[in-house]
Amino acid sequence: xxxxxxxxxxxxxxxxxxxxxxxxxxxxxxxxxxxxxxxxxxxxxxxxxxxxxxxxxxxxxxxxxxxxxxxxxxxxxxxxxxxxxxxxxxxxxxxxxxxxxxxxxxxxxxxxxxxxxxxxxxxxxxxxxxxxxxxxxxxxxxxxxxxxxxxxxxxxxxxxxxxxxxxxxxxxxxxxxxxxxxxxxxxxxxxxxxxxxxxxxxxxxxxxxxxxxxxxxxxxxxxxxxxxxxx
Amino acid sequence: xxxxxxxxxxxxxxxxxxxxxxxxxxxxxxxxxxxxxxxxxxxxxxxxxxxxxxxxxxxxxxxxxxxxxxxxxxxxxxxxxxxxxxxxxxxxxxxxxxxxxxxxxxxxxxxxxxxxxxxxxxxxxxxxxxxxxxxxxxxxxxxxxxxxxxxxxxxxxxxxxxxxxxxxxxxxxxxxxxxxxxxxxxxxxxxxxxxxxxxxxxxxxxxxxxxxxxxxxxxxxxxxxxxxxxxxxxxxxxxxxxxxxxxxxxxxxxxxxxxxxxxxxxxxxxxxxxxxxxxxxxxxx
Numbered sequence: 001x002x003x004x005x006x007x008x009x010x011x012x013x014x015x016x017x018x019x020x021x022x023x024x025x026x027x028x029x030x031x032x033x034x035x036x037x038x039x040x041x042x043x044x045x046x047x048x049x050x051x052x053x054x055x056x057x058x059x060x061x062x063x064x065x066x067x068x069x070x071x072x073x074x075x076x077x078x079x080x081x082x083x084x085x086x087x088x089x090x091x092x093x094x095x096x097x098x099x100x101x102x103x104x105x106x107x108x109x110x111x112x113x114x115x116x117x118x119x120x121x122x123x124x125x126x127x128x129x130x131x132x133x134x135x136x137x138x139x140x141x142x143x144x145x146x147x148x149x150x151x152x153x154x155x156x157x158x159x160x161x162x163x164x165x166x167x168x169x170x171x172x173x174x175x176x177x178x179x180x181x182x183x184x185x186x187x188x189x190x191x192x193x194x195x196x197x198x199x200x201x202x203x204x205x206x207x208x209x210x211x212x213x214x215x216x217x218x219x220x221x222x223x224x225x226x227x228x229x230x231x
Numbered sequence: 232x233x234x235x236x237x238x239x240x241x242x243x244x245x246x247x248x249x250x251x252x253x254x255x256x257x258x259x260x261x262x263x264x265x266x267x268x269x270x271x272x273x274x275x276x277x278x279x280x281x282x283x284x285x286x287x288x289x290x291x292x293x294x295x296x297x298x299x300x301x302x303x304x305x306x307x308x309x310x311x312x313x314x315x316x317x318x319x320x321x322x323x324x325x326x327x328x329x330x331x332x333x334x335x336x337x338x339x340x341x342x343x344x345x346x347x348x349x350x351x352x353x354x355x356x357x358x359x360x361x362x363x364x365x366x367x368x369x370x371x372x373x374x375x376x377x378x379x380x381x382x383x384x385x386x387x388x389x390x391x392x393x394x395x396x397x398x399x400x401x402x403x404x405x406x407x408x409x410x411x412x413x414x415x416x417x418x419x420x421x422x423x424x425x426x427x428x429x430x431x432x433x434x435x436x437x438x439x440x441x442x443x444x445x446x447x448x449x450x451x452x453x454x455x456x457x458x459x460x461x462x463x464x465x466x467x468x469x470x471x472x473x474x475x476x477x478x479x480x481x482x483x484x485x486x487x488x489x490x491x492x493x494x495x496x497x498x499x500x501x502x503x504x505x506x507x508x509x510x511x512x513x514x515x516x
Contacts, residue, residue: 090292114318117292137344141289143318145325147340147352153322154329154339 021048022139025068027059027085028052028101029077033124037072037101040128047135056085063093070138072131075102075113083116083172087199090117097138101126105148107156112170115206120144165212166228173210176203178229181220248277251306255282258300272345273297273314274503280308286502287346287374291316315372315502317343324348324367331366339363339380346374346502347394354382361421368423371499375424395463396425396501399508403430403458403471407478411435413471414455417491418509423501426512428463428471429486430456455486490514 024047026037034052041047051066053059057080059071071089075082086098099120100113110121119138122131123146134144156168169177172193179189186200193200204216211228213219223229252275259273276283282301288294294314301310321343328334328341337359340351348367354360360382367376377391397403401413411432419426432454464472475483491510494500500509 094292094296111322114322115291117290119290119318141293142344143289143321143342145321145340145342147338150321150325150328150339150341150352153325154334157326157329158335 019046021046022135023048023050023067023069024135025049025051025053025059025062025066025071027054027056027071027077027082028074029054030074033074037131040131043128044132047132056080056082056088059085060088060092063089063096067093068096070135071096071098072101072135073098073118075100075104075109083113083170084195084199086113086116086118087202088196091198097141099134099138099144101131105146105152107149107152108168108170110145110149110152111168112172114143116202121149122146123148164226166210166222166226169207169210169228173203173207174229176200177207177219177223180204180207180216181223181229248279251280251282251304252277255301255304255307258304259297275301280306281311282307282309283311283313285313287315287317287320289316290318315346317345320346320370320372321348323370324373327366327370328363331362333359333362334366337363341367346372347377348373348375349377349379351379352381354380357382357385360385365421368421372502373423374501376422378422390461393461394424395460395465396503397428397463397465397471399504401471403428403473405473406476409435410456410473410477411454416504416509417457417512418494418500418504420494420498420511425460427457427459429510430458432456457484457486 024041026034026041026049028034028037031054034054038049038052041049050068051062053062055077056073059073060080063071073082073086077085080088082100082102086100089096089098097120098118099122100118101122101124102109103124105123113121119141120134120143122134122144126134126146137144175193176189179192184192186197186204190197190200204219208215208219211219211222213222255275255277272288273284273286276285284297284301288297294312294316297314298310298312301307321341324341324343325339328337328339337354338352339354342349342351350363350367354363360378360380363380364376364378367373375394375396377394379387379391381387397413397416399413399415403410403412411430411434413428414431415429416425417427417429418424458473458475462474464474490513492513494506494509494511496506498506500506
C-alpha cells in the first residue's frame with residue numbers, strides 16, 4: 001500500500017503567538033558600512049540589530065553568544081573572509097541564515113557563497129526596503145538574488161565560461177585542486193592552507209561537482225589534462 | 232536535541248507505511264530550522280518502507296538536512312529524494328536566460344519561492360518579456376512563473392500574483408453551492424501555470440446545479456465545466472471556491488475536449504501534478 005502525506009503548516013514547537021523581532025547581525029570590516037546598516041535596520045520594528053563583527057572569525061565566535069536569526073555578511077574581509085565564515089557558521093549554527101552583502105557581483109563569487117550556504121546575495125547599493133524584504137525572506141527560508149547577481153550569472157553563460165567543466169572554480173578551489181594534484185590528502189591540505197579539514201572537504205566536494213567527476217583521482221587526472229591547477 | 236527527540240520516537244515505531252509517514256512528518260516538524268526552511272512544502276510518500284520526497288525547499292542545504300532527518304527514522308528502507316531547492320533553481324533560470332542570444336543586453340532579475348519563479352527587471356519589448364518567461368518555463372523543476380518584468384506598453388496585471396494550484400479531485404464550490412470536483416487542469420506551457428480547471432459535476436445532485444446545466448444546452452454526458460483560474464479561490468480548508476454563483480449560469484463554460492491536447496510525453500508537468508492530470512489548450516501549443 002502506498003501512503004502519501006503532505007506536511008501541514010503548523011507553528012514551530014514552543015513558538016509564542018506574537019513573533020519577536022528578527023535578530024540581525026552585521027559583519028563588515030568597514031565601520032561606516034556597519035553604521036549605515038544599523039541606521040537602515042533601525043527603521044523597522046520587526047528587525048533588531050543584535051551585534052556587529054568586523055571580520056569572519058569574530059562573527060563565528062559571536063554567533064554562539066548572540067544567536068542572530070539572520071547575518072548580513074560582507075565577503076572581502078581580513079582574517080576570515082565571508083565565504084569561509086559562512087561555511088563555518090552554517091556548519092555550527094544551521095538555524096542562522098546568511099545574506100551576502102557585497103560590492104561585487106562576479107558570477108563565481110555568487111555561486112561560491114550560495115554553495116557555501118548563504119541564502120541571499122545582495123549588493124551594497126540595495127535600498128532599505130529591499131534589504132528588509134531579503135531579511136524577511138531569509139528568515140522564512142526563501143532565497144533572494146540581487147538583479148546584478150542574476151545579470152552576472154546570465155553574462156557568465158553568454159561568455160560561454162560554463163561550457164568547460166572547471167572554468168567556474170574559485171581561487172580557493174583552484175588552490176585545493178593544485179594541492180590535490182601535488183598528492184596531498186585533506187589533512188595536509190588543511191595544514192597547508194591553514195583551514196579546517198571540514199572546510200577542505202567542502203572545497204573538494206565542490207571541485208568534484210564542478211569538474212563533473214565522481215572521485216578524487218578523476219579530478220586530479222582531469223586537472224592535469226586540462227591544466228587547471230598549475231603548480 | 233533533535234537527534235534525541237528522534238531517538239525517543241524511534242522506539243515507538245511500527246512497520247506500517249502510514250505510521251512511518253507520520254513519524255517522518257513529525258521528525259521534520261520537530262526541527263524548527265527545517266520548519267522555517269520550508270518543511271511545510273515537502274510531500275512524503277511511503278511504500279514498503281521506501282520513502283519518496285518531493286516538493287520544494289529554500290536551500291540546497293535543506294535537502295541534505297531533510298535527507299538526514301528522514302534516514303534517521305527507524306523503518307526507512309531507502310529514500311528517493313526528489314526535492315528541488317530554490318537557490319539552485321533561481322541560478323539555473325538565470326543561466327538559462329543567459330544562454331539565449333535574444334536575452335543579451337536585457338536587464339532581468341530572478342528569484343524563487345517554493346518552486347515559483349519571480350522574474351523582475353526591464354525588457355526592451357513585450358515579446359522579450361514573454362520570451363523570458365518561456366525560457367524559465369522550459370525548466371521542468373519550475374512550478375510556475377510570475378512575470379513582473381516591465382516592458383514598453385505592458386501594464387503589469389495584479390492577477391499575475393495569484394498563484395493557484397488546485398488538487399485533482401478537490402471539491403469545488405460556487406458562492407452559493409457545491410459544483411463538483413477538479414477533474415483535470417489546463418496548464419499554460421509558456422508559464423507552467425494553471426490557466427483553468429475542468430470541474431466534473433457528476434457527483435452533485437442535478438437539481439442543485441440545474442440552472443447551470445440548463446444554460447449549457449450542449450453539455451456532454453460527462454457534465455464537465457471549464458472554470459478559468461481567475462475565477463478560482465483556494466480556501467484554507469483545502470476546498471476550491473469560485474467567484475461565480477450557480478444562479479449566474481452564463482458564467483459557466485462547457486469543457487470541450489476537442490479544444491485541448493495531451494502534453495508531449497517528454498514534457499514534465501509542474502509539481503505537484505502528474506502527466507495524466509494536465510492538458511494544454513490547442514491555442515497555446
